[in-house]
Amino acid sequence: xxxxxxxxxxxxxxxxxxxxxxxxxxxxxxxxxxxxxxxxxxxxxxxxxxxxxxxxxxxxxxxxxxxxxxxxxxxxxxxxxxxxxxxxxxxxxxxxxxxxxxxxxxxxxxxxxxxxxxxxxxxxxxxxxxxxxxxxxxxxxxxxxxxxxxxxxxxxxxxxxxxxxxxxxxxxxxxxxxxxxxxxxxxxxxxxxxxxxxxxxxxxxxxxxxxxxxxxxx
Amino acid sequence: xxxxxxxxxxxxxxxxxxxxxxxxxxxxxxxxxxxxxxxxxxxxxxxxxxxxxxxxxxxxxxxxxxxxxxxxxxxxxxxxxxxxxxxxxxxxxxxxxxxxxxxxxxxxxxxxxxxxxxxxxxxxxxxxxxxxxxxxxxxxxxxxxxxxxxxxxxxxxxxxxxxxxxxxxxxxxxxxxxxxxxxxxxxxxxxxxxxxxxxxxxxxxxxxxxxxxxxxxx
DNA sequence: AAGTTCAGTGAACGCTTGTACACTGAACAG
DNA sequence: CTGTTCAGTGTACAAGCGTTCACTGAACTT
Numbered sequence: 001x002x003x004x005x006x007x008x009x010x011x012x013x014x015x016x017x018x019x020x021x022x023x024x025x026x027x028x029x030x031x032x033x034x035x036x037x038x039x040x041x042x043x044x045x046x047x048x049x050x051x052x053x054x055x056x057x058x059x060x061x062x063x064x065x066x067x068x069x070x071x072x073x074x075x076x077x078x079x080x081x082x083x084x085x086x087x088x089x090x091x092x093x094x095x096x097x098x099x100x101x102x103x104x105x106x107x108x109x110x111x112x113x114x115x116x117x118x119x120x121x122x123x124x125x126x127x128x129x130x131x132x133x134x135x136x137x138x139x140x141x142x143x144x145x146x147x148x149x150x151x152x153x154x155x156x157x158x159x160x161x162x163x164x165x166x167x168x169x170x171x172x173x174x175x176x177x178x179x180x181x182x183x184x185x186x187x188x189x190x191x192x193x194x195x196x197x198x199x200x201x202x203x204x205x206x207x208x209x210x211x212x213x214x215x216x217x218x
Numbered sequence: 219x220x221x222x223x224x225x226x227x228x229x230x231x232x233x234x235x236x237x238x239x240x241x242x243x244x245x246x247x248x249x250x251x252x253x254x255x256x257x258x259x260x261x262x263x264x265x266x267x268x269x270x271x272x273x274x275x276x277x278x279x280x281x282x283x284x285x286x287x288x289x290x291x292x293x294x295x296x297x298x299x300x301x302x303x304x305x306x307x308x309x310x311x312x313x314x315x316x317x318x319x320x321x322x323x324x325x326x327x328x329x330x331x332x333x334x335x336x337x338x339x340x341x342x343x344x345x346x347x348x349x350x351x352x353x354x355x356x357x358x359x360x361x362x363x364x365x366x367x368x369x370x371x372x373x374x375x376x377x378x379x380x381x382x383x384x385x386x387x388x389x390x391x392x393x394x395x396x397x398x399x400x401x402x403x404x405x406x407x408x409x410x411x412x413x414x415x416x417x418x419x420x421x422x423x424x425x426x427x428x429x430x431x432x433x434x435x436x
Numbered sequence: 437a438a439g440t441t442c443a444g445t446g447a448a449c450g451c452t453t454g455t456a457c458a459c460t461g462a463a464c465a466g
Numbered sequence: 467c468t469g470t471t472c473a474g475t476g477t478a479c480a481a482g483c484g485t486t487c488a489c490t491g492a493a494c495t496t
Contacts, residue, residue: 242472440496
């Protein structure tokens with residue numbers, strides 16, 4: 001993967017005059033992209049400030065103009081990735097979907113978005129547990145928020161109308177964990193997409209089968 | 219955690235004559251223990267050969283008498299941890315457990331074993347996705363094996379007698395993922411054990427609720 | 437036109453890293 | 467008793483690390 005890449009991300013194509021802050025933000029994005037590139041093969045904790053800077057096309061010391069540390073860069077990466085995740089859930093929400101078709105279409109949306117933004121999903125799913133320090137903490141926090149949002153979404157379904165908040169949260173949590181597991185399977189095995197999608201659907205189907213019989217206990 | 223530990227693991231208490239291979243194996247174990255100690259705070263990929271050697275009480279170059287690389291040490295750690303996991307499942311299997319009590323007692327066994335071998339479980343659950351290279355690969359392989367074993371176990375239950383191998387595998391996979399999620403929750407929040415156990419039970423209960431209604435589709 | 441701001445530079449620092457190599461001395465085999 | 471094996475030692479080196487500091491020059495303000 002990108003063996004002799006040297007993929008300087010700063011484009012030098014156009015000579016149009018750009019403002020200083022615009023150029024700064026461009027470099028910042030180059031740093032984020034560079035880190036996302038490298039993180040796939042070696043994990044975020046195995047990433048050095050120097051190589052990220054080099055990949056972004058700047059000198060190591062210039063890194064500090066944008067982030068105080070690698071951890072700060074990592075947290076920014078979490079935010080960026082979560083934005084992608086939310087885009088996906090919005091896309092899944094606005095789909096017209098019947099009851100049983102819902103699972104099928106949701107998993108399909110997942111597959112599409114994972115393939116379109118492999119880096120972000122890879123980063124989130126991998127560093128969720130594997131990461132250390134602020135990055136894992138940030139993912140944990142954001143994901144907890146995300147589960148709550150999904151719980152609210154679920155509340156709008158007829159067959160979940162009288163579920164308690166706590167129970168909805170439980171269901172949402174189970175769904176998110178299952179989804180993230182599927183994400184990692186999709187990313188680890190590039191070819192067997194159909195099989196993985198089918199397994200994901202079966203997993204969710206089994207979970208939702210229990211829903212009608214669920215009786216909450218305090 | 220262990221700030222000024224300097225926990226040399228080689229005991230010098232007894233002067234009993236020990237054979238050379240015995241002493242070697244003792245040092246090897248010291249290396250494994252040292253790595254397990256350090257891995258909790260920084261992740262396996264953030265571990266250096268030198269500090270593991272120091273923690274084990276030997277000079278860096280002596281490391282190579284036992285492992286060709288840190289990756290090899292990591293794989294050995296996977297095997298050791300999996301042995302602990304299998305001990306747990308054996309312990310859960312030999313428990314007399316009624317239908318609904320089964321979930322409760324299984325989760326209880328999980329909690330006990332996690333608390334008794336925090337390092338091993340932490341290592342497995344963390345590096346399962348977060349790790350890189352041979353270690354993650356080894357965990358993936360071993361865990362796949364483990365899921366198959368659990369599927370065989372499940373087949374012995376009356377209410378699963380006529381399930382296909384594939385469906386049992388699906389259920390086992392879902393259980394293992396849920397269990398590992400619970401493990402990480404237990405390890406990340408040292409105090410809220412009861413709450414986490416309760417949530418784990420509810421999760422499994424929801425999953426098993428779907429079982430009676432399950433109809434496999436090709 | 438003159439002065440200020442600040443993203444990016446380049447040399448230098450003290451440290452840790454993995455690994456090579458020649459060594460020691462106790463456990464072992466004959 | 468003699469010679470061999472080999473786990474553990476100590477020194478050494480090149481490479482990479484994060485961070486410091488004084489600097490340059492184009493974009494900005496006045």
